[in-house]
Amino acid sequence: MMEYLAQYSIQLMCRVLGVHRSGFYRWRLQPTSIRSKRRDAITSLVKDTFEEFEAAYGAPRITQELNALGHRCSVNYIAKIMSEQGIVARNGKAFNYGSHTLTMHNVAENLLWRDFSTTGPNQKWVTDITYVWVHKRWLYLATVMDLYSRKIIGWRLDVNMTEQLITQAMKMATAARGVAPGLIIHSDRGSQYRSTNYVNYLERLGVKRSMSxxxxxxxxxxxxxxxARLKVELILAKNYQSIAEARSGIFGYIEIFYNRKRRHSANDGLSPVEFEERAAKAA
Structure with a gap:
């Protein structure tokens, strides 16, 4: 945020990024303590260990695992972190078998391994969801990008972050591009991308799933x-006050500015559309 203080108000940036101004000022004025850094690191390790052992380990066993790895901590310390994070083992009294547990259901292998290069269109697509703050509420934007030209080939904006959101974005992409043999579709491990209906949909398409x-x-x-570019170049600048305004603005940014006008370093300074058109003519 610091590099944009001259361009945007702190109030606006905090609202878009979903943080409190008081927290930002505390962070700006006070360096992170060694204790806070350690707690953040241990919290991350607790989550990773909980997932690795498929929600079967409670505080005592997670503590044993971390101590074995050289991270000295007590059972009470780990139990407090788990309580704060809402993490409960399957054998715990408060365990909920609903959709919010940190399980590893429907996780795909990482086929991409940060190799974002391609030799042609429709070989590797990436997809994700981001949050957009619009007048006292969040909207959710799902997008699908073809790594060949960095073109956004499918997208969907909605008030709910559901499997329908990402499915509609993917349907837009497949309607525009079709599905080539061997196509890899990469996402993170969010619950929407691991949902049974979405996984079944991709399997019917015959694509290869990949996950971070x-x-x-x-x-x-x-x-x-x-x-990051979308939020700096559009959302922060416009400060939309209605869903209709945001939808129109995002449409214009993706379909007109980003895909057709914005120069991209990965495309030798060409926009995604121009890059694909030149490549097609040269083929």
């Missing part, structure tokens, strides 16, 4: 980069 490693945003770095 646990908590590793760099495995889908190209899409993350697109979202």
């Amino acid at each position: 490693r646990k908590g590793n945003c760099w495995d889908n770095a190209v899409m993350e980069s697109f979202y």
